[in-house]
Amino acid sequence: MPVSAPYLDLTLTLRPPGGVSWVLLLTFIGMGALGLIYALPVRNRRMYMVMGAHAVGGVLVLLAEDLITLLAGWEVLTFTAFFLIVGRLRPSRAAGKSAPGTGKSGGAAGGSGGAADGAGTGTGKSAAAAGASSQGGASGLGSVSSRGIEVRPAALGPQPGAPRAGVEYLAFQITAAAALFLGILIQYSQTGSLLVQTAHPAAQPVLLFAIAIKTGAMPLHFWLVDSYPKAPFAAAALLSVYSTKVGVYTAARLLSLPVTPYLGAFMALAGVAGALRQRDARRLLSFHIISQVGYMIAGVGLATELGIAAGLFHAVNHIIYKALLFMVAGAVIYRTGRTALTHLGGLYRDMPLTFLTGIVASAAIAGVPPMSGFASKELIKVAAGYGPVTTMLAIATMGTGLSFIKFMYAMFVQQPRRPYPARAKEAPAAMLIPMVLLAVFSIVNGVLPSLVVPQFDHAYYTGTSLRAGLWPLAGSVLLWAVFGRRLLAETVPPHRAGRWRLRVRNMAGRLRLAIAQSHTIRPQAYLPLVFGFWLVVLLLL
């Protein structure tokens, strides 16, 4: 049932894809629905609309039969994501009035560092305060702690710096889109076809650049790790689903460069390395998106049928467990107002269901058999064969295991280093239902992988594959035993790249001002200017 429309002298067509892409399409649609259910407690109709549009963008990419529709899908995702990131949960006059009162305490919370819990500007906090009041002061932590800091509502609003992160997000994404535009142009002028298929060799490098940005390959990953942690918690789960996976899907359909699997393996390693430094729950998860997308790129970059299926299978699984992890982090934020791993702890008693689903998701992302992550990683390894790529992926798996032991331990198990002002409550049902469903899917996809990839009759649970899957995890446990304490130290050595970015940003700001101010000219200068230009054109002709 294809749908088409004329566009210029071309035709744009929507047609559902087959194979694993079909399952990916179902996952996209299902995640849109679950993401909306998860966001129900915040009651913001405007945000629901943008979230729905975001899901539509992802679906549009999968339905696209021609490259222009594909690009349109990319752009829909970009713009809706921008509004989700910079969005407030609820703007209102009441919120505005309370801002001066809470602004001071917000500043105090923000002063304790970028990863401080409940860091919020006056406005962010006040927007969230309105969200709280809309629930009639629903249960949870008290709104004012012993130190006078509003803990819970602060995390409902965006973090400080969200607008800047949003602009950065747009700048990166439009660069990717512009590169894709170039790639499409080259493809069309070389082949005369706009079909979504393996691209002409001349277009491949440009497309690789576009996809490297879209998937957050280092060093083009700032847009991802800066923006997702700043988004309102209810939107972050949805955000983690589409953008990068759309890049993977595009790579699967268009790319055939032999270097791609190595890029993927590099991303898997670099993402894990970056994640190990992180102390903020959602920033850690964001780095793991890059790492996991690296696995997918390593699979689809092989450009074999098995490789593409394995990569997309991993994409389906990753969407499910990563969204679940963001939902777990979101539930914790919703109930405690904290995202700093060093400030959390002990929640397994108060939020047992959240804890359980978190365990399932962590096991899935680390690739513990029989979780979904194990099955798809196994298939990628089979597709890639033995070689440097497989080895790099195994090392990345070791880091992933380590990272998620840290994640779960810090959130739920360790003694909380900062006392909570009141006991946290279990997440509300609207949040728990999607979380439990996703946890179930994480197990089902692992136990019955042939549901997703029926065309490959692979024996997933043999002695060899289990051994190959388990030894990196043994390594993780060992590493945790040795380095665990250091991974959760409160102070993090400053990041060199961060200082560099600050310097560049300052310089750019000064340059901008200089250009803007210098661009005035006295009327007396016009005559020589015009005459000079006239002479230049005359000489050129």
Place this chain on the structure above:
Amino acid sequence: MSSLPILVIIIPLGFAFLSSFAALLAPRASRPLALLGAVTHTGAVFALVARVAATGPVVYEIGGWPPPIGIVLAVDELSALFLIIVAVGCLLTFFFSQATRPAGAEKLNVLFFLAAASLSGWVTTGDLFNLFVFVELTTVVTIGIVAFKSRADSAASGFVYMVFASLSGTLFLLAVALLYGATGTLNMAHIAARLHLVPPRTLTVALTCVIVSFGIKIGLVPLHFWQPGAYAAAGSTAAGLLSGVVMKASIYGLARVVWTVLDGGGPHGAAVSGVLLAAGCVNILVGHTLALCQDDLKKLLAFSSVAHVGYVLLGMGTGSAAGLVAALLHAFNHFLMKVSLFWSGRAFIEHERSPLVTRMNGIVFETPTAFVLFFIAAISIVGVPPTNGFASKWLIALAALDHQFIIPVVVIAVGTVISLWYYARLFAHGMRLRPTMRSPAPRRPLASLTVAVPVTACLIGGFAAGPVLPFLERAVMRLTEPASYIAILFPGGL
């Protein structure tokens, strides 16, 4: 012989006369009179365009004198395209200014009507000196429009505009004189037919004069300095008219004179293309960069116009028919997009009482309708598929790529990135909350409705452009094959 070509000039001229009296004698009648005039003018234009589309070019011999002795109005497909821009632009301007302006500024209507008349003449005349007269008439009217608002810097900006415009006029007059001296005629088709009489050196100087003259008007870098000041001083309504409509007429003038009259430069054709191509790239990069550095919304949009002229020049500079078609389509699309941007941006400026982007916190929530309109127009002008901006940008880039012009294509991509960046700053500011939220802006349903027309056209333009392309190809034929234009005026040959 149809008299429609002269009617599209006379109708607004007559209404200008009437409304100047109405402003004095019966201020209450001036509003219905203005709308009646604008609607009549647009009706006449559409009747004319329909005839051109159905039966080919329409010629009107003024006073019944046949060319080359008499002066003619020759409306071919190219003129028809720009007539639509002029008529629809002026009609929308009337509606928008009636919807937003407090009563008591009826005199502006006179200027709008005069602009409509002179612009209609500009794009229909078949006589080079007539073209000069209409260009100058438009200049005088637009100086009035720029300086109409009694703001602090209105007079200064009007003066600067006048200095630039008179330089532009002088250069054009020089070109006309040179060509008249060499060919002994002022009829455009006649000059084109006698082009072999023009010595190459004279042709070079004439071409240079024409390019620089219209270059000043369209904001060719480095002749663009007057634009931001003029747009910022003019009201948003007038800025939309200047950038959306008047600038397009200059693009028409450039295309018509350089291609139809001077055969694309004749022996200098390759050099002309090269200059336009290079100028296009420079305009795109400089215009977008300056817009990125600008905090004043109107100046930002003015620099964006500078950049988008670059896209048009780039399409023209490819030297191929496909490139010219793309350039014309982009000119039309830019009219729709820029008018929408200036007019929806007006709501922000009015609400903030400041044109500074950095102060527009919370506009998303306080002026939601205007923001949605602005947002759609902005993504169109950035070139997000499937809007019309993407369609024309795609065609321009494709035409450039067909000639292996790699750098211009990369420039287009880079320009896209920069342009989204400066609109994103506005979006991000709009999503912030301010300490005390303002009360929502007054609703202006008529204004929103007026802006919604070009915005809707932006959204569906790409899908609707398919059937229009053959019409544009015929318009480009009049440019690339001067013989086809000569044949309109001299069917039996000279």
